[in-house]
Amino acid sequence: MLTGDNPVVTARICLEVGIDAHDILTGTQVEAMSDVELEAEVEKREVFARLTPLQKTRILKALQKNGHTVGFLGDGINDAPALRDADVGISVDSAADIAKESSDIILLEKDLMVLEEGVIKGRETFGNIIKYLNMTASSNFGNVFSVLVASAFIPFLPMLAIHLLIQNLMYDISQLSLPWDKMDKEFLRKPRKWDAKNIGRFMLWIGPTSSIFDITTFALMWYVFAANNVEAQALFQSGWFIEGLLSQTLVVHMLRTQKIPFIQSRATLPVLLTTGFDYGDxxxxxxxxxxxxxxxxxxxxxxxxxxxxxxxxxxxxxxxxxxxxxxxxxxxxxxxxxxxxxxxxxxxxxxxxxxxxxxxxxxxxxxxxxx
Structure with a gap:
């Protein structure tokens, strides 16, 4: 708590809301400290009173220097500098105009739980974006890898262009509902950072792994169903097309969670409907x-x-x-x-x-x- 009120009033308010205020640091004491001393004190204290606007900003910067991501909630004119310098400035719709202009977030409801809901929704959105990128990158890379393997050993086209286009269309339809999918609770517990290298590593690992199903299908079509000559290429292409539709739809459910799909983590109804679109009756x-x-x-x-x-x-x-x-x-x-x-x-x-x-x-x- 950073406030310009005197320590007595501050201690009373802290008592009512359940904040430990046994050792309040005042603005006079903050002014007498060096930056190094203040950086150590902000880790020990929870309440600061009799602060000027610049002293509030100085405390925020000390917390940031210690590696914290700082959010500041305020509604007065004196809070404007701190709202501007915080990583996330939060104000309310009844705040002073300058406070609202300096804020990143303005609460329209008198409820701090709105912040939690916003954070969770943001993490869900980020997680679903990562899902889509992982699915698309790994699937496309896996298809290219499978085509290269097939082209090296099979004396005809393993799949026609129209097959690939229809398969990609059906796969894209199955992914349309991912923005409405839910994330596992474990994913929502902590913030995640964007890392393009992770997507690349995921693609290089999952893509060839998914090709194992395709290569197994090639072997079955070639040796079991005797689709091993130009005359039987339509049978080979149809077999791979069918397997591709089934496996790609299954991949949506496998990659959307780190748990066991359908049992430990079930997709939302829109995802189930779009992934089931491929099959009809x-x-x-x-x-x-x-x-x-x-x-x-x-x-x-x-x-x-x-x-x-x-x-x-x-x-x-x-x-x-x-x-x-x-x-x-x-x-x-x-x-x-x-x-x-x-x-x-x-x-x-x-x-x-x-x-x-x-x-x-x-x-x-x-x-x-x-x-």
Whole structure:
């Protein structure tokens, strides 16, 4: 507390608001101290009385010299110099005009908790900006790295330009809601500094790591599904496109928190809606498309992570159980009816896995509805 009032009045006010005022330092004592002595005293005292405007500024500068970030709250003409020199000057809407002009923040409500809310909102905004930059930089770098790896070993284009454009569009849509996402409490406990080098390091680490999923997909398409020649390049490109959509949407939830996504930290509803936009009614449309175009192992394989995400949503309580129940039942009926169209054993194995996972979704949904 820095005030121009006399020590007796100051001690009485401090007693009423719960500030320890047993050893008040006065302006006369401050004037007699050197800068070095004052820098030591400001670490020991909490209340200063009988101060002139310049003495208030001197105390602020002593605190700043000691490495503190100083905020000053005042409303009078005598507070203007300190409001100007503080790292953050805070005033109220009923303050003197010169005090308001010297301030960085003017409180419109008679509540200091507004400051806390503003700090938290600022940290949330900063955190969501960092999320977006990390996701975008690492994803783009990972895609470039994957394309370079594929181009070195594959005798055809691993993905068409239209695939990349659509994939980036869908990924950008899934990130549109990040400004409305929440931050973990651990992140909000202390201020963070902008550091471009951290983003670069994050990109160089996560980008190639995310490419592991792409390279694994390349190997599966090449060796398991025999998409290893120019005639089968459409199958290879479609397989990577599907995997890319699934993995990039999952990356949004993985990188938005340092905790376990969906379980320890769940995204806000806008984020869940935009990341789910990529799929639509994702369980039924692929099966109906297979019915029209014929079954392939790569096409059937995209159903497995879809059902896996349903299991995760049910376990975390993030799914609408009734809608999920009907969709799962309908998809299982379609899958069984289309079983006769499967010519390869690998397709039948994938279909069997899909049915078993769908059965688990069915049981979890029924269990949660009953409870």
């Amino acid at each position: 994702r369980r039924l449309y692929p099966i109906l498309a297979f019915r029209r175009d014929g079954w392939t192992g790569a096409a059937a394989a995209q159903l497995l992570p879809v059902v896996g995400s349903d299991i995760t949503e049910l376990l975390s309580g993030g799914a609408r159980n009734e809608a999920l129940l009907y969709q799962t039942l309908w998809s299982m009926v379609l899958m069984l009816s289309e079983g006769a169209l499967m010519n390869h054993s690998s397709d039948k194995i994938i279909a069997l896995i899909f049915l078993l996972m769908s059965l688990l979704v069915l049981l979890l949904a029924l269990w949660q509805i009953v409870l």
